[in-house]
Structure formats: structure tokens, C-alpha cells
Amino acid sequence: MADDGPRESAAEAFAPQRNRPKQRSRPFLPRSTWTSMSEDREILAASKAWPVVEAQRVLERVAKRPPAKGYVLFETGYGPSGLPHIGTFAEVFRTTLVRQVFTRLSDLPTELFAFSDDMDGLRKVPDNVPNQEMVAQHLGRPLTAIPDPFGTHESYGAHMNARLKAFLDAFGFSYTFKSATEAYKSGAFNRALLKVLERHEEIRRIVLPTLGPERRATYSPILPISPRTGRVLQVPIEECRVASGTVVFRDEDGTLTEVPVTDGHCKMQWKCDWALRWAALDVDYEMSGKDLIDSVKLSSQICRVLDGVPPEGFSYELFLDEKGQKISKSKGNGLTIEEWLRYGTKESLQLFLYRDPRKAKRLYFDVIPKNVDDYESFLDAFPRQLPQEQVGNPLWHIHDGHPPVDDRLPPGLTFGMLLNLASVVNAEEPSVLWGFIGRYAPGTTPESSPRLARLVEHAIAYYRDFVRPNKRYRAPTAEERKALLELRDWLAGIGEGVDAEAVQHELYEIGKRHSFAHLRDWFKALYEVLLGQSEGPRFGSFAVIYGIANTRALIEAGLAREGAAAE
Numbered sequence: 001m002a003d004d005g006p007r008e009s010a011a012e013a014f015a016p017q018r019n020r021p022k023q024r025s026r027p028f029l030p031r032s033t034w035t036s037m038s039e040d041r042e043i044l045a046a047s048k049a050w051p052v053v054e055a056q057r058v059l060e061r062v063a064k065r066p067p068a069k070g071y072v073l074f075e076t077g078y079g080p081s082g083l084p085h086i087g088t089f090a091e092v093f094r095t096t097l098v099r100q101v102f103t104r105l106s107d108l109p110t111e112l113f114a115f116s117d118d119m120d121g122l123r124k125v126p127d128n129v130p131n132q133e134m135v136a137q138h139l140g141r142p143l144t145a146i147p148d149p150f151g152t153h154e155s156y157g158a159h160m161n162a163r164l165k166a167f168l169d170a171f172g173f174s175y176t177f178k179s180a181t182e183a184y185k186s187g188a189f190n191r192a193l194l195k196v197l198e199r200h201e202e203i204r205r206i207v208l209p210t211l212g213p214e215r216r217a218t219y220s221p222i223l224p225i226s227p228r229t230g231r232v233l234q235v236p237i238e239e240c241r242v243a244s245g246t247v248v249f250r251d252e253d254g255t256l257t258e259v260p261v262t263d264g265h266c267k268m269q270w271k272c273d274w275a276l277r278w279a280a281l282d283v284d285y286e287m288s289g290k291d292l293i294d295s296v297k298l299s300s301q302i303c304r305v306l307d308g309v310p311p312e313g314f315s316y317e318l319f320l321d322e323k324g325q326k327i328s329k330s331k332g333n334g335l336t337i338e339e340w341l342r343y344g345t346k347e348s349l350q351l352f353l354y355r356d357p358r359k360a361k362r363l364y365f366d367v368i369p370k371n372v373d374d375y376e377s378f379l380d381a382f383p384r385q386l387p388q389e390q391v392g393n394p395l396w397h398i399h400d401g402h403p404p405v406d407d408r409l410p411p412g413l414t415f416g417m418l419l420n421l422a423s424v425v426n427a428e429e430p431s432v433l434w435g436f437i438g439r440y441a442p443g444t445t446p447e448s449s450p451r452l453a454r455l456v457e458h459a460i461a462y463y464r465d466f467v468r469p470n471k472r473y474r475a476p477t478a479e480e481r482k483a484l485l486e487l488r489d490w491l492a493g494i495g496e497g498v499d500a501e502a503v504q505h506e507l508y509e510i511g512k513r514h515s516f517a518h519l520r521d522w523f524k525a526l527y528e529v530l531l532g533q534s535e536g537p538r539f540g541s542f543a544v545i546y547g548i549a550n551t552r553a554l555i556e557a558g559l560a561r562e563g564a565a566a567e
Contacts, residue, residue, distance in 0.1 A: 279308025504540025
């Protein structure tokens with residue numbers, strides 16, 4: 001069963017076309033401020049933004065060790081046993097941010113491989129796939145050797161891979177898809193696999209101290225695929241035959257069996273599999289979750305045994321649900337991308353993922369409004385910033401140096417404002433909010449401001465599902481009643497054309513004239529009595545957008561609210 005010998009290397013097999021145009025850094029500053037590419041690079045390199053810091057690490061790596069493959073390789077991994085999820089999106093998005101900065105700081109070409117571990121054996125049937133009984137009959141087989149339960153592709157793995165590619169394409173990611181099955185079966189991994197065989201005991205010595213006694217007794221980094229059942233087997237390797245490039249093991253029926261370690265007859269245990277990929281493809285950068293820190297260290301050791309250099313890495317924190325528990329695909333807790341995009345914009349999701357990747361963050365519905373409005377604040381600030389400030393603005397990275405500064409919202413029309421406007425008028429249709437928007441910003445229509453139109457749709461959906469069910473009004477206290485009466489009477493003396501800042505100033509003055517321990521208690525009272533919630537918008541802007549007469553009527557309703565005033 002001798003193998004014909006290693007074919008072309010994985011780096012050669014997966015290399016990009018050599019005749020493609022060489023990548024160039026693009027100018028990112030306004031034409032009035034940038035003078036040369038070298039100056040742009042100096043400004044960018046001085047930034048402390050985390051994608052810049054990461055890109056600098058890759059630069060240092062390739063300066064010491066120029067990539068023989070001719071390009072710098074960024075990689076992300078995907079386990080296709082289940083559907084793509086927000087963690088998949090986050091990893092590709094964050095890696096893309098680092099890659100974008102690198103291409104501006106270096107003339108070296110780059111690639112981003114989205115690598116699918118589709119040769120893994122299926123361990124259990126996910127809850128969210130059809131034809132579960134059929135799938136259960138194929139447990140243990142590689143994902144690409146299991147029929148597609150959805151009936152649309154040649155295999156389970158092919159279906160999930162197609163879903164992954166459609167998922168990434170929908171967000172406009174630039175990547176090259178790679179399949180583990182293809183890599184193993186095409187011979188792209190053969191050289192590295194033969195090294196695993198040759199250095200089998202050295203790899204075992206690295207891994208064994210991390211295993212329990214029972215697993216330690218039978219562990220091998222090599223998982224043969226049964227010629228009889230097609231299942232990926234975790235069985236002891238009876239003999240490693242380096243000369244013939246084969247392994248001997250007992251198949252499921254007890255038969256002593258010999259198969260090549262190459263050409264897809266075996267695959268590696270996942271930590272060795274990760275190391276194999278790094279070494280075979282010469283991966284330069286790959287990030288992973290904090291829960292894999294120990295695995296990264298172990299895989300890095302194995303990578304060196306295989307004569308590879310482990311990639312530069314970045315350990316990000318995991319997402320938490322509303323109770324502070326780690327988000328799990330099997331539990332289904334937390335928030336999906338589809339849910340976020342029902343209530344908020346794609347850009348707000350990207351901002352959430354950009355921020356503090358080394359800190360654990362709650363990923364739940366209540367974080368959406370803040371990120372939508374924070375995005376708008378960053379967008380508003382961008383044109384006024386100096387070049388060195390722009391590269392520290394998250395939107396520079398989200399939009400690869402070109403935020404859409406020409407598509408901005410009318411002043412004061414924040415997402416929070418739209419939410420509260422929807423809440424007050426119980427809006428079920430966009431036309432209701434557009435009536436107020438048209439009076440506040442004449443000429444603004446869904447056609448002239450499509451981004452605002454999307455925010456209106458999101459605001460109504462969010463109000464309907466989260467705000468309306470939780471509205472809790474209360475009657476004002478005696479002191480709050482006095483302040484509200486003063487505000488009502490002051491509003492009666494001004495016209496509809498009043499400036500929002502004038503209203504906000506008077507709100508502060510009224511709060512100071514009454515015995516509130518803190519001014520924030522006065523504003524909290526406005527929200528709880530008038531809006532039925534503990535937080536709200538900048539009230540001066542809200543009053544102008546909603547209308548002065550309407551705001552007076554809202555105060556009248558609050559003053560008449562049932563319940564005795566607290567003394």
C-alpha cells in the first residue's frame with residue numbers, strides 16, 4: 001500500500017493565481033489632507049486601534065520570514081456540523097479588519113481562507129436539521145459522506161458549506177472557501193501527513209499529558225477511516241509503517257486493517273488537524289475564542305514538530321446571553337444574526353463586534369439600540385476628525401477607510417428618538433412616524449433617505465416586540481407634578497418653531513428650581529410618567545419632533561394618570 005509520494009505542497013495547491021494584479025494600498029484620507037502613500041501609512045501605523053496592532057504583528061512576522069508561498073495567509077475555521085452563526089460572522093469580520101489594515105501597510109498580496117472542517121465525523125444529530133432518523137444512521141461518518149437531509153446538495157457537508165458561502169457572500173466578505181475533504185483527498189496535505197506518521201510518538205508525547213488515563217492509553221493523532229463502514233474511527237494505532245506511509249489498526253469488526261495515511265484514508269484529531277493545517281498551508285494569522293487558548297498552545301507545539309511556524313493569533317472573548325452565561329449553539333441562547341438584523345442595521349452589528357473583542361459582552365436585544373445610535377454618532381464625527389483621529393474611529397475599519405458620510409440622518413433623529421416616538425404614538429406602520437419626520441425635517445422621505453427608512457422599519461419592529469410589552473407608566477410624585485405643571489405652562493407660551501436646545505435648557509432650569517436630589521431624577525421622572533420607561537431620548541429634541549402641542553397633551557395625560565401622588 002505504498003503511496004506514490006507527496007504531490008505538490010498544500011501552499012502550492014491552494015496558491016492564488018499568479019497572474020492576478022498585485023494588491024496595492026489605497027488612499028483613505030480626504031483628498032484635501034493626504035499627500036502621499038507613505039504619509040498615509042505612517043498615520044495608520046501610529047494608531048492604537050486593535051486591528052492596526054494586530055496587522056503590525058503580522059508585518060513583523062513576514063519581515064522576519066517572508067512567505068515562500070508568495071502571499072500572506074489569513075484563515076478562519078468553520079465546523080459545518082451546524083448552521084453558520086454569529087460567532088462565524090464575528091471571526092470572519094474581525095479577521096477581515098486585520099487583513100484590510102495589513103494591505104494598507106504592506107504591498108504583499110493577501111488571501112483569506114474560510115476553511116471548513118467538513119471531513120469531521122458527525123457525533124450527534126443537530127436539533128435543527130430535517131430527516132433526523134436518516135442522519136442518525138450515518139453518525140461517525142465524515143460530513144461530506146452523509147446524504148443531505150435537506151435534499152438540495154450531494155452531501156450534508158456540501159449543504160452546510162453552501163450555507164456558509166451564501167452567508168458570507170450576503171455580507172460582502174472577500175474570501176476563498178476551502179474544504180478539508182478536498183484538501184485531504186486531493187493530496188494537498190500529504191507531505192504534512194507523512195510527517196505526522198514519521199513523528200507520531202513525538203506528537204503523542206505532547207498530547208498525552210493533557211488526557212485522562214483511559215484516553216491516554218489509546219490515543220493517536222491519526223484517525224483512520226474504516227474501509228468497511230466509512231466511519232472516522234478513534235481507535236489505537238497498532239503500527240505506524242513510515243516506509244510504506246501506512247497505519248495498521250483494528251477495524252470495527254476486529255479485522256486488522258492497513259490503510260495509507262494520505263489521500264483521505266485518514267484524518268487527524270482536531271488539535272493535530274489544526275496544527276497540520278497551519279504547517280501545510282503556512283497560515284500567517286488566525287484568531288480564536290478564549291476557550292481555545294490551551295488548544296492553541298498545544299497545536300502550536302505540534303505545528304513546530306511538523307516543521308511549521310504557528311500563525312500569529314488573537315484570542316477573543318466569548319459572547320454572553322442576558323443572564324451572563326456563555327452563548328451555546330446547542331442551547332440556542334443569546335441572539336442570532338437574523339434577529340439582530342430584524343431590529344438593527346448590519347453596521348450596528350459590525351460596530352458591536354468591532355468593540356473590545358477581548359472583553360466578554362452581552363449579546364442580547366437590549367444592546368441593539370445603543371449600537372445603532374453609536375454608529376450614527378461615529379459617522380457624524382468622521383468628517384470633522386483629523387486623519388489620525390479618523391483611523392481610530394471604528395467606522396474607518398468597518399468601511400475600510402470610506403464611511404458613507406454623504407448618507408447621514410437629519411440632526412436629532414436618532415434610533416432612540418424613533419423608538420420613543422413609536423412608543424408614544426403606538427406606531428404599527430412606518431407612515432405614522434413619517435408624518436412626524438416630514439414636519440420636523442421637510443423634504444425628508446423614504447426615497448430621499450433610504451437609511452432612515454430602514455431605521456424606521458427597525459424601530460417599529462423593536463417597539464412592537466420589546467418596548468410595548470414592557471411599558472409601565474406611573475403617577476408623578478407631588479414634586480414631580482409641580483415640575484410637570486411648570487413645564488406644561490412654559491410650553492404653552494412658545495410656538496412650534498422653537499429650537500430643541502431652548503427646550504432642553506428650560507428642562508434643566510425647571511429641574512434646578514425643584515427639589516430633585518439629582519437632575520437625572522427629573523429626567524427619569526419624565527420618562528417613567530410620560531413614556532412608561534426608565535430611559536428615554538434627549539427630551540428637548542423629542543418635544544420638537546413630536547410637536548409642542550402634542551408634548552403638552554402628553555404631559556396632561558401624565559398628570560391625570562391614576563394613582564395617588566407619592567408624598
